[in-house]
Amino acid sequence: MKILITGGAGFVGSNLTKLALARGHEITILDDLSTGYADNLDDLNVKFLQASITNPDAAAEACAGQDSIVHLAALGSVPRSIKEPRRSHDVNNSGTLEILEAARLAGVNHLVYSSSSSVYGKNPALPKHEREWIRPMSPYAVTKLAAEQYTLAYQQSYGMETLAFRFFNIYGPGQRPGHAYAAVVPVFLEKLFSGQPLPVNGDGSQSRDFTYVGSVCAVLLAACERRVTHDEPVNLAFGTNTTILDLTERLEGVTDKKAVREHQPPRLGDVPHSQADNTVLRSLFPDASAKPLDEGLRETWIWLSDWLASAE
Secondary structure, three states: OEEEEEOOOOHHHHHHHHHHHHOOOEEEEEOOOOOOOHHHHOOOOOEEEOOOOOOHHHHHHHHOOOOEEEEOOOOOOHHHHHHOHHHHHHHHHHHHHHHHHHHHHHOOOEEEEEEEHHHHEOOOOOOEOOOOOOEOOOHHHHHHHHHHHHHHHHHHHHOOEEEEEEEOOEEOOOOOOOOOOOOHHHHHHHHHHHOOOEEEEOOOOOEEOOEEHHHHHHHHHHHHHOOOOOOOOEEEOOOOOEEHHHHHHHHHHHHOOOOOEEEEOOOOOOOOEOOEOOHHHHHHOOOOOOOOHHHHHHHHHHHHHHHHHHHO
16 A cells, blocks of 8 residues: 655654565655654665655645555654744644645545644543543643644544554664754663763653554554544553663663663653553554563664664
8 A cells, every 4th residue: 555654754754664665565755854864764665755744735745646644744852842832833733734634635534643642741640541631731742732633623524534643652773862852762772872871850750651663663554554543542552651760770781781870850841650541552453562661672772782883
């Protein structure tokens, strides 16, 4: 089948692209490379359009003739959204609307959207069920909530088969450190590689539902292949709960290196605790499987240490 992946040069997108190509699908990628990397697509047989999702002409060209769309393109990061709220809105909300409209006008009737667990915000309940109340704590979280609701509204208003996943702290091979908004796992692994202290925001008691990228991509591709749709958001995680302090200890075991923690002030907008109720996910994707955290971290360390060594 023909699948458009927006943000396909990014971390999740490039992993999904490789999986989809291995399964014989024809892939088009729309990515402006503002956060993705062209070399993630080296030697991959894809149609690549370098343009923003906010460009209606590019969105129309990308959507033409597709069977399904996985909309991953976004301006990520809570801190970045606090610094640049308007830019986050323009990309994440206006850009999503452009993709939805382009899909509708092109007759593409299936679209999968990547929302975020950050929409739960100040709700302290664990695990987080999709019908729990939500209270976003950052402009980023607000944009993801608005865009997921746009996605579901197109289902109700136009009959489009849509599916809005809420992602929870995805990690794995291909996730790079080295920029201001890098995720915690590659940042910590890079510091361990170079023998530097790990920058822990706050006291490290905050917890996350770390989800391996391969597990996420398997679900995303299955959603396209089976044209799965659902009229409410769906958590895409497996119900784990790991504190940042526990993560540092696990990384010590995986890398066989001693971690020195350097505590910093808590970050504005960060959710204290995150853990998914995956009942709905299991009902829609009974074959979905989670990779054990230590195994996933080990694979990530192997990839990242090789990547860092090659860059020296």
